[in-house]
Amino acid sequence: MKTYNDYLQFGTMPTNNNEARILRMKASRFTIIDGELFKKSSTWLLQRCLKTHDTDMVLRDAHKGECGNHTNGRNLSLKILHLGYYWMTLRPDALDYAKRCDACQRHAPDIHQPSEHLNMSIPSWPFMKWGMDIVGKIPPAPGQKVFMLAMTDYFSKWIEAEAFKQVLSKKCNSKKSTGQTPYSVVYGTEAMLPTEVMIPTARYGLLTSDANNIELSYDKDTVDELREMAKIWLASNQHRVANIYNKHVYIRTFHVGDMVLRKTFQNTMDVMEEKFDDTWEGPYFIDVVVGRGAYQLSSMDGIQVPRSWNALHLKLYHV
Structure with missing residues (x-):
């Protein structure tokens, strides 16, 4: 000028x-x-x-x-x-x-795009995920031990019954992820509904005991191959899902010392302000890079924030 x-x-x-x-x-x-x-x-x-x-x-x-x-x-x-x-x-x-x-x-809008590529995990054996205990044992409140014991027994029986119903309802239908029925992957042979016993079909009515034993022995000898093919099919299906998921990923990575804002959740929102409350709160400092999009935070006063936070709920704060 x-x-x-x-x-x-x-x-x-x-x-x-x-x-x-x-x-x-x-x-x-x-x-x-x-x-x-x-x-x-x-x-x-x-x-x-x-x-x-x-x-x-x-x-x-x-x-x-x-x-x-x-x-x-x-x-x-x-x-x-x-x-x-x-x-x-x-x-x-x-x-x-x-x-x-x-x-x-x-007050910026929430970021709905995933911040990391999809991390896939393949179970070592069928129904492995059913045995995972994520929450752990819930301690009963004082004065409710008898009630909790009764409810625990009731829910355990109910869960067993529901699991049995699910196996019965799905054991004859092949899953898209593996190409096999869950029953055949576990036991090496196809399942048969109780209805087929009461009202025989061609598969059940034309099968003799000797022929059935021969078929069972053959299925047991080839069950390892069946399970390997199911794992390959599962990995291929997960690869296709990951390709579709990763198209919408917006990578957000942070480094130690960066200032970030954290998404405001319902339990941290001011009930008096409601929709006029901030969408993001902070700022916080990045203390530790945990890995796979997880970070440990600390406040401006140096107080560490409990547990790690995913990058999906964080955004860079510009000063």
Whole structure:
């Protein structure tokens, strides 16, 4: 801007002919009024050229002042142009200012895109996941031990019955993930519904005891091959699912010392503010990178946040 001022006021030009021609062409879009430099926009609106120490005030007032609406960086730059101000780095400054706004970061919408690629796990043997104890033993409350024992016995019987029903309902239907029925993968032979015993079908009615024993012995000899093929089919199916899942992944990685915001959950939300409460809370510091998108956090006071948090619930905080 000093170059344009010197040219318009004193006629100062570069010694190089090409640079002088470029300056004359660009300076035609500027004019000086009462000692202030103005730029002529494409709509012939005169935009005052600001110096560096004045740009922060204009950005602040246009973004969150009396008439500010916390707009994004691009619209903020357009708004400032319409107000009649201009400087050479207007657009990148507006983008950077909107990105660092504390209120905009706290009220930003939730990020629904997954932050890490899908981590697949294949069980070592069928129904392995059914035996996983994730929650652990729940301690009973005082005065409810007898009730809890009775309920525990009731629910254990109910779970066994439901599991048996599920096996009966699904044992004759092949699963898409393995291409085999669960019963055949476990026992090496196909299951038969009780209805077939009461009302024989062609499969049951035409099968003798000797033929059945021969078929069972053959199935037992080839069950390892059946299970290996089921594992290969399962791995192939998981690979297809992972390819579809990973198309929508937006990788978010953080490093130790980074400042992040954590998603506000229902148990941490202020009940008085309801929908006007912040979408994100913090900021927090990244203390430890646990791995696979998990991080240990600490507050600004240095107090460690309980348990690790997934990157899906975190976003970078810009200062």
